Amino acid sequence: MxxxxxxxxxxxxxxxxxxxxxxxxxxxxxxxxxxxxxxxxxxxxxxxxxxxxxxxxxxxxxxxxxxxxxxxxxxxxxxxxxxxxxxxxxxxxxxxxxxxxxxxxxxxxxxxxxxxxxxxxxxxxxxxxxxxxxxxxxxxxxxxxSKNSSSKIRIAVVGIDDESVSLANAIIHNPTHPYHLSGFLSARADFKKAMLLGHKIYHKREFLTDSNLAKQFDAILIKEMTSNPVMEEWTAFALEKGLKILKAPVINKMNEGGIIGGIRPLQIEDLLNRTPIKIESEDVRRRHFNKSVLVTGGAGSIGSEIVRQVSQLDPSVIVVVDQAESPLYELELELLERFPNQSFKFVLADISNRYRLEKLFEDYRFSIVYHAAAYKHVPLIEDNPHEAIFVNIAGTRNLALLSKKYNVNRFVMVSTDKAVNPTNVMGASKRAAELFVQSLQNSYDNNTKFITTRFGNVLGSNGSVIPHFRKQIAKGGPVTITHPDIIRYFMTIPEACELVLQAGTMGQGGEIYVFDMGRPIKILDLAKRMIKLSGFTPDVDIKIDFIGLRPGEKLYEELLTDNSTTIPTHHEKIMISRDPLMEFEDIEILCKQIIRSAIKKDRLQVVKILKTIVPEFISNNSEFEVLDKTPEHEVYQ
Structure with missing residues (x-):
C-alpha cells in the first residue's frame, strides 16, 4: 500500500x-x-x-x-x-x-x-x-x-515561551530530520496538566519523583540565548538523568529547516562562556577607521579573530602577517569572501626577519600594530628554548623598534598569564617581551604608545586543552590530565580579541592590561563534564589518566606578579597591572646577548640570560632547574 x-x-x-x-x-x-x-x-x-x-x-x-x-x-x-x-x-x-x-x-x-x-x-x-x-x-x-520514529532522538524542549514553541513546531514540521518531539520541560509550576502542541508539559519535580519518566526522552533541547546560570541548571539536571543536551540556534531570520539543521550537541564552551566584556565600539571604530593596520600571527586563533573584528571597522588596509602558509591561505579565502570591499594584504613572513618587516613598515606606514605572533606551547618551547628567543623576543623587538622608528600610533602586544612568575621558558620569553615593549615607552624620541594585554587560556584556540580532550574522547579515551589539582582560567576567542581592541583604545602607553577572568576551572572537572556531555561515564566508558606535570608546567596561572599593583580603569572588568620595569638600555643589552646565544644554540646560556632578564623565573619540572640550584661555575663543568 x-x-x-x-x-x-x-x-x-x-x-x-x-x-x-x-x-x-x-x-x-x-x-x-x-x-x-x-x-x-x-x-x-x-x-x-x-x-x-x-x-x-x-x-x-x-x-x-x-x-x-x-x-x-x-x-x-x-x-x-x-x-x-x-x-x-x-x-x-x-x-x-x-x-x-x-x-x-x-x-x-x-x-x-x-x-x-x-x-x-x-x-x-x-x-x-x-x-x-x-x-x-x-x-x-x-x-x-511515525516514520522511523523508533530511530529518532526523542526531544523534550526546555521552556514554553514563544521561541520554544517555534522550535517545537520546527521539529514537528521537519519529519526528515532525526528528532521527535516528545514533550516540554519547564521550571514554572503555574499550570496543571497543560498541553502544548498536543504534547504534555513536564515540571522538573516530576522527573525527581518519577524515576521512569526520563526513559521517555533521549535528550533535552536548550535555546542558544539561554542565560548561563539557567543553562548550567538544566545541564546538571540532564546529566543526572542520563539525557543528552542539544542546543538550538537563534530563530531570527532562519527558516524551519535551518533551525533543525543548526541543532547541535551542547559543547563545554557553551558552559564556560563568561559574561562578555562590552567594548566602547565607537571609540574603537574611530581609532581604526581609514587607518592602516598590521596584525602579526594573523592566521592564528587570536590573530585571525582580531583581523575579522578589525575588518568590520573600515580600515584603509589590513596587512596580515604569518609564517604558517596553509592557515594564512585559508584565512585569505575566508576574508576575501566575507569582506569583499575591504583591502587586505596577506604576507608570508617570519617576524624574526627584520629586513622583511621593515619593507612592510615603509610601504604601509601603519597606524596600529597588533602583535599576536608567538610560540606558545610550553613543552615544545622547553625543548627548544632558542626558538622562543627568535620569535617571542627577537620578533617582538623587531616589531617594537620598527613601530617606534616609523611613528606607529599604537603598538598592542598580546601576552599571556604564563608570563607572570614564569616556571617555563615560554612564559619567561613572553615576560621578557613585555619588559622590552614597556621599556620603549619612555625611551628617547618615542611617539608610539606601547600597550600590552595579558589574559589566560582561550577556548577553542589551536592546541588548547578542549580540542585535545575532544579528540581523545572521540577515540574512546583515555583522557590525559597532567595533575588532578591543576586549574586554569578560560575565556572566549571573541572576548580576548575585544579586550585587545579595547586596550588599544584605552591605553596611554606603557600599560599592561589584565581583566577579571572570573573563577578558575579545575581541569579534572572540565574533563569529566566533557565526557558526560559526550554521552559517556567518566572512568567507566572513558578512562581518565594522570600523566604528571609537563616540563615547565605549574598547577595554576596568575595574572599579576607578586610585586605588582592593580589600578582600576573606567571599565570595571579591566585593570592595569603595574609590574617592575627595566630601562631600555639595560634590556637592549640583555636581548642582544640572548639572541647571540640562541644563534649558537647554547641552551643553558640562553635560559641563564633569560633568568637574568626575568629574575622571578624559577624553572619547574625542567632540566633548567639546575640553573636555580647550582652555582654558575659548576653548570658548565
Whole structure:
C-alpha cells in the first residue's frame, strides 16, 4: 500500500488537488445550506433558477479563490494566515451576493437568495475548508512522525515561551530530520496538566519523583540565548538523568529547516562562556577607521579573530602577517569572501626577519600594530628554548623598534598569564617581551604608545586543552590530565580579541592590561563534564589518566606578579597591572646577548640570560632547574 500511494515521499498536496477539494467543499456547503432552509420551511425565491443560482455562488467563490490564492499554501504548514485567506475569499463572495440581493430587491421587489442561506453558506464553507487543512496537517504530522520514529532522538524542549514553541513546531514540521518531539520541560509550576502542541508539559519535580519518566526522552533541547546560570541548571539536571543536551540556534531570520539543521550537541564552551566584556565600539571604530593596520600571527586563533573584528571597522588596509602558509591561505579565502570591499594584504613572513618587516613598515606606514605572533606551547618551547628567543623576543623587538622608528600610533602586544612568575621558558620569553615593549615607552624620541594585554587560556584556540580532550574522547579515551589539582582560567576567542581592541583604545602607553577572568576551572572537572556531555561515564566508558606535570608546567596561572599593583580603569572588568620595569638600555643589552646565544644554540646560556632578564623565573619540572640550584661555575663543568 505504501508503495502505491508513496505517502511518506509526498512532500505536499498538489495545488490543483487543493483547489478541487475547496470547490467540492463550496458546492457541498451550498447544498447543505439549501437543505437547511427547506427543513426550516423558509420560502425560497426563483426556485425555477436553482441550478443557475448555485452556479453563480460557486463561480463567484472560485473567482475570489484565485484572487486570494487560498489553494497556494502548503497544507501541512497551514497557519491562521491561511485561515484569513479563506475568510477573505468567502467573505468577499458573501459581500457580492448580498449586493446582488440588494439590487434584486430594489429592482424586482424580492431577493435572489435568502439572507439566512447566504450566511449559512459562509460559515459552513469557511469551517469546512479550514477544518480540511487542520485535519490534513494533523494527519501528516502523525503519519510522518511515525516514520522511523523508533530511530529518532526523542526531544523534550526546555521552556514554553514563544521561541520554544517555534522550535517545537520546527521539529514537528521537519519529519526528515532525526528528532521527535516528545514533550516540554519547564521550571514554572503555574499550570496543571497543560498541553502544548498536543504534547504534555513536564515540571522538573516530576522527573525527581518519577524515576521512569526520563526513559521517555533521549535528550533535552536548550535555546542558544539561554542565560548561563539557567543553562548550567538544566545541564546538571540532564546529566543526572542520563539525557543528552542539544542546543538550538537563534530563530531570527532562519527558516524551519535551518533551525533543525543548526541543532547541535551542547559543547563545554557553551558552559564556560563568561559574561562578555562590552567594548566602547565607537571609540574603537574611530581609532581604526581609514587607518592602516598590521596584525602579526594573523592566521592564528587570536590573530585571525582580531583581523575579522578589525575588518568590520573600515580600515584603509589590513596587512596580515604569518609564517604558517596553509592557515594564512585559508584565512585569505575566508576574508576575501566575507569582506569583499575591504583591502587586505596577506604576507608570508617570519617576524624574526627584520629586513622583511621593515619593507612592510615603509610601504604601509601603519597606524596600529597588533602583535599576536608567538610560540606558545610550553613543552615544545622547553625543548627548544632558542626558538622562543627568535620569535617571542627577537620578533617582538623587531616589531617594537620598527613601530617606534616609523611613528606607529599604537603598538598592542598580546601576552599571556604564563608570563607572570614564569616556571617555563615560554612564559619567561613572553615576560621578557613585555619588559622590552614597556621599556620603549619612555625611551628617547618615542611617539608610539606601547600597550600590552595579558589574559589566560582561550577556548577553542589551536592546541588548547578542549580540542585535545575532544579528540581523545572521540577515540574512546583515555583522557590525559597532567595533575588532578591543576586549574586554569578560560575565556572566549571573541572576548580576548575585544579586550585587545579595547586596550588599544584605552591605553596611554606603557600599560599592561589584565581583566577579571572570573573563577578558575579545575581541569579534572572540565574533563569529566566533557565526557558526560559526550554521552559517556567518566572512568567507566572513558578512562581518565594522570600523566604528571609537563616540563615547565605549574598547577595554576596568575595574572599579576607578586610585586605588582592593580589600578582600576573606567571599565570595571579591566585593570592595569603595574609590574617592575627595566630601562631600555639595560634590556637592549640583555636581548642582544640572548639572541647571540640562541644563534649558537647554547641552551643553558640562553635560559641563564633569560633568568637574568626575568629574575622571578624559577624553572619547574625542567632540566633548567639546575640553573636555580647550582652555582654558575659548576653548570658548565
Amino acid at each position: 505504501g508503495n502505491v500511494f508513496k505517502i511518506k515521499e509526498l512532500r505536499y498536496i498538489p495545488r490543483w488537488l487543493v483547489f478541487f477539494i475547496d470547490v467540492s467543499i463550496v458546492s457541498f456547503s451550498v447544498v447543505i445550506s439549501h437543505f437547511s432552509l427547506i427543513n426550516l420551511n423558509v420560502k425560497i425565491n426563483f426556485t425555477e433558477y436553482g441550478p443557475e443560482k448555485i452556479a453563480a455562488i460557486i463561480g463567484v467563490n472560485i473567482l475570489f479563490m484565485f484572487l486570494f490564492k487560498t489553494y497556494a499554501g502548503i497544507i501541512r504548514h497551514s497557519t491562521f494566515s491561511d485561515f484569513f485567506k479563506i475568510v477573505w475569499s468567502s467573505g468577499s463572495t458573501l459581500f457580492v451576493l448580498l449586493v446582488l440581493n440588494f439590487v434584486s430587491e430594489q429592482k424586482l421587489g424580492k431577493t435572489v437568495y435568502v439572507y439566512l442561506g447566504l450566511f449559512l453558506f459562509f460559515f459552513i464553507s469557511v469551517f469546512l475548508m479550514f477544518f480540511f487543512r487542520m485535519l490534513t496537517k494533523r494527519f501528516f504530522s502523525i503519519f510522518m512522525s
